Amino acid sequence: MPTTSITGLLIVEYNRFTLATAGAPPGCLDLPPNGLLGVPAESRPFEEGTVAVVATGVSSDAVHITAETWPAQPPTDLSSWQDAGVITLDWPGGPASLLGEDASPPAELPLGADLPAGRYALLVAGTNRDEGEARSEGMPVETYLIQLWPAADDQPHELVLKATSATTALWRQPPPPRIVVQPRAVGGGDGAGSVGVHQVLGRLPGLRCPAGVSRSSSHIGDDAR
Template sequence: MPSLIRRASAQVFVDASTVDLTGEELVAEFEWDMTATGLVQADPGGDGARVVCGQEIGDVGVTAELWDAAPPLAADDWQDVAEVSVAWRSAFMDFATTDGGENPAAQLELPGPDDYRLRVHGRNRDDGDPRDDDAPVEEYLIQVWPAPQAGPVTAKSTSRTAATWRAR
């Protein structure tokens, strides 16, 4: 049975509709194409990935979890769920780089450089941009575990946001 090793959570400021997942370089510089999943894409050069959001600018909730193996898929409470592989070169994953500051709560410590699988869950992606004060917070869960490289997989896709990004 897979075990959760650690978890990190933070409110993340989104700019340009993305949450960048970065390593030591703290930059995810690659041409991105969300047509495969409408949710997440790995940097082909490794040490990065990008999650595309429903809002262009604002705060989203992000939780990242490190697992020892693939956790059970639990998609019921999420609009969109997709997986990608990444060849990570760092000992951590930072998920709050777009605000320009350091946020230790927004870093997930990894066992070290390795091939990892990322399963990204998103909800409240269609609730407006800009958000009304009473709108639900857009949220993401990123589950990470060591795994050999494999192609992208979309496990669930029900948001208009994902459909829009896949159609581009």
């Protein structure tokens, strides 16, 4: 059984809501690279207390949330959910809240638990994520399950369990291209068989060669000489 459980509506803003400590400001500049949930990419003073961010399909509207804390990993049936994932995060201690719209007062759904400091696992499962950024009356409400528990020592940092919605595909960020640079042969020869930096860059669509490097020349800096 969960230690605490709360269900309610939360008004989100800019396609996201956050998990944060008591008194933290709402909002986060980052959207998770996996399209569903993640931790902030960097620490910013105006986001102090934000420990996780969840991407939503709706831009500025209500989502329905059931949020639970557990003493250990819960048994969770994900068959009815579109998307689901688990991350680990460092909790500084104290009460936890889900924060949405930056209003006065801010949109908030307290988890009702004073959590000890430590490493936790956060599961987020969502459905009705593809009904549009703005929903008219009668349309399905975007719905989430949030579960938080102390992480086991072998808990992976991030685990995508389901990714079936178009919203997750939209927000998912591809990994950066892998660039392998082979050094050009040393000597005065024609460099046959060698690969220069400009040749690798030239094969990546949308990636420009640095100044002084030509896509067609056979040596770095030929354009400048």
